[in-house]
Amino acid sequence: MSRLPFYLIVVLLLVIGIGMSLHRHVQFEVPWTPGEQRQVWEIEAQVNFIADGGPVKVEMALPSTQQGFRLQDEHTASPGYGLSFIEENGTRRALWTKRDATGSQQLYYSARMQVTPRAQAAPVPPPSPDDDTVWERPYDTAASQVIERAWARSADAFTFTRELIRDFSDERQGENARLLLTQFDRVPLLVRLLNQAGVAARAVSGLELEHGRRRQTLTPWIQVYDGDDSAIFNPRTGTKGRPDNLLLWERAGQSVLEVQGGTNSGVTFSMLSRTQPAEALVRERVTESSGTLLNFSIHSLPLEEQALFQTILLIPIGALVVVLLRVLVGIKTSGTFMPVLIALAFIQTTLATGLIGFLLVVAVGLVIRNYLSYLNLLLVARVTAVIITVIAIISLFSVLSYRMGLNAGLTITFFPMIILSWTIERMSILWEEEGPKEVLIQGGGSLVTAVLAYLAMNNPWIRHITFNFLGVQLILMALILMLGNYTGYRLLELRRFKPVTED
Structure with a gap:
């Protein structure tokens, strides 16, 4: 019989499992290792x-999501004001309105x-x-x-753009540049000159992020387009490229703040840098995109179900350990997967x-x-009498x-009582x-398997991977199918050939 369909199924499971895991890592930025931290800027x-x-x-x-920064969430504080958000051509603006306002006003975002x-x-x-920019004399010349x-x-x-900006620097500033600067501000002047030369450019406003700074203002930058490419330039030095700590607050060349019905308006910024666990940020993103077809995530479930699945998803790891030890090593156990259930109990009770x-x-x-x-x-x-006896024993020990002050003994109630009863029956x-002798072999094998399964299931990295990447379950299935196809000698069977090696 051809084994091609079997190998196709194994390969398909591996490809789908790896693909789902990579999609989770790339699309939702789920980290491969537990405990990773992400830097988050809180800006007011x-x-x-x-x-x-x-x-x-x-x-x-x-601000909006941009290269290097993702908008996680936002809040406003504007008592008595109506608020709406406007999105157009990739830009976002907030509009506060009020029918009657008098005196000093503060709005917070x-x-x-x-x-x-x-x-x-x-x-x-x-x-x-x-290209048809009109200048007055003598500024046109x-x-x-x-x-x-x-x-x-x-x-x-x-x-x-770089050479034009440098011509307005203090080191290379000529008479023409000085004349223009007496009449025009630097950034609007540079943008006007670039447009006259046929270069698409606009002034954008950026916030230079620095931990703990207060009452900061936006700084102007120049964005230049060359075909499909664009670049940010420092209007003071001509340096190309956006600094890592620069957040573009306004990217469309529009005004940052417009106030109708008020005077002496202004906006200032305060900022703090914090580190947060990557898993918490991922949970927020997964919640926001819960309607996505490929978002097969346990994080989209209620917290109670999440806690339940965090343990359930560890069972295939314990099952893989059992398959490895029984198929490749040849360890005998009392019951096929009884060690997995005992290992689950060890997770609750400590080893x-x-x-x-x-x-x-x-x-x-x-x-x-x-x-x-x-x-x-x-x-x-x-067996029923044994079950009642096990319950009585566990109650007595608890x-x-x-009474002896050993609170750890209370966790013995996490043991699966039905499984313990059948284990006692089988061993008897x-x-x-x-x-x-056979009781010791199978009982000892069960304990060794349970301990190894516990060490694998209780590993922080394995718990993180199984809970955050459901594609791992398909990879485990493929590995177990391949192990199920093994028909060679087990390691413990090789001792039968010891006399041959001695001869």
Whole structure:
């Protein structure tokens, strides 16, 4: 019979599982390791103005997700004001309105921006350069000469911008540049000259992030387009590129703040840098995108179900350990997957407490089960009696440990009582049929398997991977299918060939 369909299924499971895991890591930035931290900037903008005593409209530019920063959440504080958010052409603005306002007014806006290299900005249409810029005399001649001088030393739009800005620096400033600066502000002047030269450019406003700073203002920068490429330039030095700590607050070349019905308006910024666990930020993103088709995430469930699945998703790890030990090593266990359930109990009780409790319950249960064998009971009645006995033993040990001040003993109640009862029943029958040696072999194998499964299931990295990447379950399925296809010798069987090696 062809094994091709089997191998196709295994490969398909591996590809789908790895693909789902990579999608979670790339799309939602779920970290591969637990405990990773992300830098988050908390920024507060305070708008101040004096209201004239009538209707008031306040419009302010808002930040958005952009290269290097992702908008995590935002809040406003504006008692008595109506508020709406306006989104157009990749830009965002807030509009506060009030029918009647008098005197000093304060409006607050706060945002949390996560630092992430994978964030991308929504596209903003480039401006159309105005070649027909009209200048008054003698500024028209000065502007033309400045443009000609920079154009001759450049090769493209970006190098032209760099040379033009440097011509207005203190070191290279000529008479034409000084004349223009007496009449125009630097940034609007540079943008006007760039547009006259046929270079698409606009002035943008950025906030330089620095931990603990208060009452900061936005600084102007110049964004230049060359075909499909764009770059940010420092209007004071001509340096190309956006600094890592620069958050572009306004990206469309519009005004940052517009106030109608008030005077003496202004906006200042305060900022703090914090570190937050990456998992908490991922949980927020997953909640926001809960309607996405590919968002197969446990984080979208209620917290109670999340806590339940965090344990359930560990069971395949324990099952893989059992398969490895039984198929490749050849360890015998009492029951196929009883060690997995015991390992789950160890997670709740801690390993030392769980081992002691398990040995005590099984030992006492075997003694009582030995007595029940003389009563010649039917199987169902005998197992039921063992179950009641196990419950009584666990209750007795819990009370005694509490009276002795050993609170760890109370966790023995996490043991699966039905499984313990069947374990005692199986070991008792095995003792009668095979002898105590086989009981020790299978009982010891069960404990060794349970301990190894516990160490694997309780590993922080494994708990993180299984809970955050559901594709891992498909990878585990593929590995178990491949192990199920193994028909070779087990490690413990190789000792049969020891006499051959001695000869």
